[in-house]
Amino acid sequence: MTEHPSPDVTVIIGAYEAMPYLVKCLESVENQTIGADRVEIVAVDDGSTDGTGEYLDAFAARSKVPTRVIHQPNSGGPGGPRNTGLAQARGRYVFFLDADDHFGEEALERLVAMGDRAGTDVILGRIEGVNRNAAKSMWGATVERADVYTSNVKFTLSAQKLFRRDLLMRYGIRFDTSMRTGEDALFTMEAYLRGNGVSVVADYTCYYLVGRDDGKHLTKSGDYDIRFLSARRLMELIAAHERPGEKRDLLMIRPFVTTLLPQFGHVLLRQDDATLAHKLELAAPLMRAYWTKGVAGRLKPQERLRLACVALGKAEELKAVVEYERTKRKPETVSRRGRRYLALPYFGDRSAGIPDWVYEIAGPTPSQRLWRAARRRAGALLRRRKG
Incomplete structure (x- = not known):
């Protein structure tokens, strides 16, 4: 594979038993309006046995998007492949794309533009669920700088966001592979708290969160x-x-x-x-x-x-x-x-x-509400008379 200049975004895909969802996932990266010259893929096959690894190799050989594929034994969770991919990333930003899910076509263009304009280190893009529910409360408005404390961005701590890679490298922010659930919440909250602000792109669906028909990869609730x-x-x-x-x-x-x-x-x-x-x-x-x-x-x-x-x-x-x-x-x-x-x-x-x-x-x-409403009406009337 020919080495390209450092891209704007490294899309990190941890893939385990991801067929056939992986096909649309990869196509959605190829179809990004930001352009293939500004993106790279680092895909980590986490010990799959269903053809996921072979499909990734074939995709890397033919795709216009520079793609590196890493094959490793199964790690038992999403954090391991994400850490492996992050270690290989070269982009100014990284995005953790799950192999079951896919992007909206303008996602990376809009997210990178927001990060560059606002100077923020974490950029959230609107997420919609496909055959599953997705959080909604944080997509009320597009904002360049959201207040992590008072806004609802603290209720979306999944890893499917754009992160400035320099932030993650500077503080050694990684996924805790000892945890069976919640490792993404720790990663994202630390990025929120250490970073130079959080932005929200709410006026375009950047990410489609897909519920698999076979029910695999859903976190079990029994334990x-x-x-x-x-x-x-x-x-x-x-x-x-x-x-x-x-x-x-x-x-x-x-x-x-x-x-x-x-x-x-x-x-x-x-x-x-x-x-x-x-x-x-x-x-x-x-x-x-x-x-x-x-x-x-x-x-x-x-x-x-x-x-x-x-x-x-x-x-x-x-x-x-x-x-x-x-x-x-x-x-x-x-x-x-x-x-x-x-x-x-x-x-x-x-x-x-x-x-x-x-x-x-x-x-x-x-x-008290009636009294306040009456006071507002009286104030408005007074302003009209003065005008």
């Missing part, structure tokens, strides 16, 4: 121990970069809501008491270290109540709360001394030991 390990590692990373306070609390919302909260949802009603006791044991050190009023106050009362039960080690109360949620009954709103509360289970029950603030509804009361 909950690895979920708690994933949450702990992410919390420790955040704590290492942010001192206690508002910024840390804003980031901690992500592991609490995305990783811990589902472990104490409706799934509990299908599990035995010993499993719940073990989950509470795993959660206890995390709640002691990182569960604060700053985190809790930014959650919905229903979420806050469940996690408050976890923090207090109240197994029976937690099960009752989950049972109540399953009924989908609408709780009554109670006003006390100018504050509003949702009368969820155990509200006002002093014997339960759950403080009232757990039930509080954030934001202004209805009367």
Whole structure:
């Protein structure tokens, strides 16, 4: 293969048993409007036995996009092939493209243009699911610099993003191959926190996240121990970069809501008491270290109540709360001394030991909203008269 000048982007593809999805994946790189001279592919065959390696070799021999193929024994997860590819990358940016997925045609052109214009180190492109769900909350608007703390970009920590390679090399950011799940969240969060800003391209679908018909490559949900390990590692990373306070609390919302909260949802009603006791044991050190009023106050009362039960080690109360949620009954709103509360289970029950603030509804009361609206209308009228 002829060596080309350093490209703008190295597309790193870790491939394991990826046929026939790999065909469209590679075609989507070839069809990028940025041009073949500005892209290279580093593809890592992670011990496939279904023809993936052979197809990669054939593609590299004929493609207009410079392609290097590395064959290695199966590593047991996506982090190993990604690290191998990163070590071989030459581009100013790298993009981790899963072999099941594919790009929108203008993806790399738009993402690189955004990174160069904004000077940011991590650039997110809009993702859509194909035969599977994809996160949506962070694609409301295209922004050159998103606030990691207050925006929803912290809820997308998958690896399918454009990263400035210099950032990853400077800090030695790599995927932790000892983890069975959550290694991409650690990688991406560290890049967020160490990098020179995060950009969002929301007005074009850059990436199509494909659900395989055979169900392969989906993270198994049965082993909950690895979920708690994933949450702990992410919390420790955040704590290492942010001192206690508002910024840390804003980031901690992500592991609490995305990783811990589902472990104490409706799934509990299908599990035995010993499993719940073990989950509470795993959660206890995390709640002691990182569960604060700053985190809790930014959650919905229903979420806050469940996690408050976890923090207090109240197994029976937690099960009752989950049972109540399953009924989908609408709780009554109670006003006390100018504050509003949702009368969820155990509200006002002093014997339960759950403080009232757990039930509080954030934001202004209805009367306060009316007063503020009237003040805005009066201000607008005054400005019109002056004009």
